[in-house]
Amino acid sequence: MFASLTNGETSLAVIGLGYVGLPVALELAKHVKVIGFDVKEHRVEQLRQGIDPSGEIADTSFKGRNIVFTSSIEVLRDAAFFIVAVPTPVDDHNVPDLTAIKAASATVGKVLQPGGYVVYESTVYPGCTEEVCLPIIEEVSGLSLGTGFKAGYSPERINPGDKVHTLESVIKVVAGSDEAALHEIAQLYELVVKAGVHRVPSIKVAEAAKVIENTQRDLNIALMNELSLIFDKMGLNTFEVLEAAGTKWNFLKFYPGLVGGHCIGVDPYYLTYKAAELGYSSKVILAGRYINDGMGAHIARKILQHVLLHNGNVKDAKILIMGATFKEDVSDVRNSKVADVVHGLQEYYLRVDVVDPNADSNELQHEYGFSLAQKIDDDYDAVIVAVAHQEYHSCNDDYFAAITKPHALIADIKGVFRNRIHSRMYWSL
Template sequence: MKTNKKIAVIGLGYVGMPLAVTFAKNFDVIGFDIDKNKISSYQKNIDPTGEIGEEGLKDTTVKFTSNVDDLKEANFYIITVPTPIKQDNTPNLAPIESATTMVAEHMNKGDYIVYESTVYPGVTEDICVPLIEKISGLASPNDFKVGYSPERINPGDKKNTVENIVKIVSGIDDEALEEIASVYGRVIKVGTHKASSIKVAESAKVVENSQRDINIAFMNELSQVFNLMGINTFEVIEAMNTKWNSLGFYPGLVGGHCIGVDPYYFIYQAENLGYHSQIISAGRKINNQMSQFIINNVIKELMKYNKSSNSNVVIAGLTFKENTPDFRNSKVMNMISELNEFGIRPKIIDPYVKSYKGELEADIIGFEDIEEPIDVLLYAVNHKEFRETEDAKFINLLNNDRAIIVDLKNRFKQYESDVIKYWSI
């Protein structure tokens, strides 16, 4: 049963598009994005994100559009645009302000606007609401309602989908909270959590990812120390995880658009209030240095074997996480940059990335394109396709004279030998 709510989802990336398709099962939905090429792809049932797929797009009733005038048809707006950071790691609110402006220019009295984009506490009420009021001439909360419901999408995860993740909801007042909870409750199978205020909901999002960032940073720091001690970090974690209250975090690269970005929003607002974040800032520093730490060890091993820039370096995985085609903000890109500094142009195998055009020197290839023996195999992303590939397919490509495995996922330890040098974080 569809209701009188007509929903417009603004921003159709890895968050907005699955959300729009999910809502369309119970509501009339407009899916809006300023990227005309993206909209054209969706209209042709082409899903570059891989989150919904061709069949999912064929079945959905979402009206995909890049025509801003179509927003006039809606009365419940959900903004899911990116909230990136600037070069100095301060929040870049331009996308959310632009989306807010578009909505304010086309909304009507009585409409609802819900933000899902990650922000620091206070952005919705202190920045977005005044902007809406200025442009629309309406006043909140009497003329329109706002709310915040942090996105919890996990790209590439087919189990924890929109419908199966508890949704935090909040509103500008009690009436807004109940209505927003009711709308989301129609599509979220596992239910909603009503936050006491918008600021609490905003805080929950940045804290979720800051907590993970700090825990991974702790493991990354341990891995650097254990490297000096000659101890395998994964073996330590395996032993530690036998205790019931071990948290199960592992060292690794922290990229993407959430864990590597959201902590900066918290740090920024804390600084505005006169507090210098120590733990969160330290975690960001450690995680940002991991790419350099890894490649420095690669170069040291190459130098031991008198190998140089003509070495055949193959990186398995380019994306920021497994089972997704998204390599924006991937720390693998940082490792490529570090290799380029030493005159090395690596080859990349990744089943989710078909081509790469950018400033960095790297070549996207397939297994079948590897003709020369591999001097360095850098196993970076544990894609499902890689996990289903027999170890021998990787090992047989290594240089029989001398090869190095740099293993970020603890897969190939058993192949260490007089010929194969094994190194892991």
């Protein structure tokens, strides 16, 4: 398979062209013929014009690539190797939503030919690829795993907004349905991953490795958030405490904050879901999720307390929130926990203005029911710097004084302005 791809005899298809699939497709298109497939026609149209809808990839990255973008399943019939990189979110009850990955598996099954390969990059719970996805392919295609086609799993490690830890520079974990599959799949990824690949003995090991990467980070941030809740009652600044503790060589440097996005805030639920299915009820992992999911409400309560103390009428109070995306310096608003802060404040009838240099107002309205403010006023009772976008780092004490009332509170969630605010009250996690 590897030889037929590199000599141009056949094509490779990437299913799902979001923040994971697009970089993979473009990098591989330097070496092999690639078909980039997505069900969203408007996204495909933008990609044909060399535009990444997510704003993560520069226009120049599209040039000189041997790639065709399509939403037509018929075009996929030219491919013999498929990489599935579709979203795997959770629903409103934090149960894994496998709708997209099941649909992608059925799509591949309709066009898969004998001898083909299918590799999944989407984050799932251990066992999902072999228990859910591959049986769909077998049923739709009429082919059997092993004799009719081969499969693998190579979890994505894309970090949105990060220009250092890229597909090329981060070791790729690779698993195959058998030794031959592992060898072929690893060879393919070695074309583009300069850091190299790490071969693992089974697909389940690769699935488990991925899901615990973000679970570990989630738990560490949850500890920092719980510490911030405790230190807040003690009148201590958490960032000052962490700075002091961080002078010890083996202290791990994590920080409190809002934990959203489609990785850290989602992946632990895939693990706890599978554990519950097997009869084990998670204690530590779900406790961490409980802490992190409650931070938006905690911030809203702190702002309400300030307003009650310093403003006679809650309904007259105005709050500005700076930042709406799920993390700094990205445009992605999916699973942004800033929405929890907004809704928490609105429950107390506070007027909330939201601004963000990167977010799309229409997308926010569609996802969360609020849009971006047209302008920033000069009479806010509190300002919440929720996302530490680079554009905000140049703001100073004079700026915040100019947009707030004298009694205003500057709530600096990430501690960016620590020791820089003097004319207004200051608080951080």
